[in-house]
Amino acid sequence: MLYYLVKRPPLDAAGKSVMLLGLGVLPIMVAMIGNLEGFAATERQGFCGSCHTMDMWIEDANDPSSKSLAAIHSRTHKFGGSSCYVCHKDYGMFGYVMTKLGGMGHVYKFVSEWMWYDRDEVIEKIHIARPFKNQNCMQCHSTTGKIWNEVADHNGLLDDLRTDQTSCAGAGCHGYAHPFSKPDEETPSHAEAHSALQGPAPEGR
Amino acid sequence: MNPRARIEKFLDTASRSRLMVYACVLGLISLALMSWSLFDQGWIPIMMAMSVGQGIGTLSFALFLVIVIIDLRQAEFRPSIPPESKKSEHH
Numbered sequence: 001m002l003y004y005l006v007k008r009p010p011l012d013a014a015g016k017s018v019m020l021l022g023l024g025v026l027p028i029m030v031a032m033i034g035n036l037e038g039f040a041a042t043e044r045q046g047f048c049g050s051c052h053t054m055d056m057w058i059e060d061a062n063d064p065s066s067k068s069l070a071a072i073h074s075r076t077h078k079f080g081g082s083s084c085y086v087c088h089k090d091y092g093m094f095g096y097v098m099t100k101l102g103g104m105g106h107v108y109k110f111v112s113e114w115m116w117y118d119r120d121e122v123i124e125k126i127h128i129a130r131p132f133k134n135q136n137c138m139q140c141h142s143t144t145g146k147i148w149n150e151v152a153d154h155n156g157l158l159d160d161l162r163t164d165q166t167s168c169a170g171a172g173c174h175g176y177a178h179p180f181s182k183p184d185e186e187t188p189s190h191a192e193a194h195s196a197l198q199g200p201a202p203e204g205r
Numbered sequence: 206m207n208p209r210a211r212i213e214k215f216l217d218t219a220s221r222s223r224l225m226v227y228a229c230v231l232g233l234i235s236l237a238l239m240s241w242s243l244f245d246q247g248w249i250p251i252m253m254a255m256s257v258g259q260g261i262g263t264l265s266f267a268l269f270l271v272i273v274i275i276d277l278r279q280a281e282f283r284p285s286i287p288p289e290s291k292k293s294e295h296h
Binding site: 001004005008011016019020022024025026027028030031033034035037038041042044046047050051068107110 | 209221222225226228229230232233235236239240242243247248249251252254255258259262265266269272276290
């Protein structure tokens with residue numbers, strides 16, 4: 001293409017064949033590779049964190065001393081650099097498409113509103129678009145394991161947990177995934193959150 | 206002038222070399238946008254590559270196809286089977 005712009009060779013059959021490579025084959029290959037790499041990139045933390053509004057969420061998830069659910073999960077290999085996507089993606093039949101559509105919604109909200117917020121406003125105004133589904137937790141914690149079911153609260157709330165009537169990441173259970181973003185009165189301490197998950201105290205204790 | 210006549214007039218009068226210049230410029234812009242997303246994976250480069258970049262690239266390739274169509278309209282096709290000679294007609 002550059003050669004044509006500089007030298008202007010005649011547009012005969014040979015010239016057009018070369019231009020077909022430059023204008024057709026090469027851009028299509030670059031687009032295909034770009035699509036593959038682009039879609040893969042949208043699953044990484046770096047992509048989610050490229051909007052400044054997500055800075056604090058990424059910082060917390062990557063904080064080795066943080067005890068939030070997000071940080072605990074981000075430290076595992078399974079989640080790692082893709083922890084935002086693994087927890088927040090839609091696991092339904094059309095999950096990939098729905099996740100991408102949701103992401104487009106986030107881009108629209110960012111461009112139209114959120115990009116003007118500073119850190120303090122972000123904490124106050126940004127919230128999850130719809131309640132977090134327990135189904136996402138259940139991709140790993142299947143709710144069928146023996147050890148899991150031996151926890152009294154799990155066992156007692158099994159139906160509620162499977163139907164999202166009670167959230168795994170609620171204040172009374174495992175606590176919010178990103179507790180720093182919640183008002184203090186809504187955020188139980190780590191010890192409080194986990195005390196609810198202990199088995200029933202032995203009688204006489 | 207109806208749209209079909211307008212298109213035919215455009216195909217008869219358009220400059221192929223000028224169209225090719227436009228196609229090349231657009232093609233280079235689209236390649237730059239699509240390549241950018243491979244090196245910088247923030248939301249702006251990726252969104253630009255997968256929307257604007259591919260749109261411009263498609264437009265560039267469409268201009269190239271227009272050039273091919275113009276060439277085909279102006280080409281004189283020779284029949285692949287030569288006409289029978291007068292000598293054979295006598296037989």
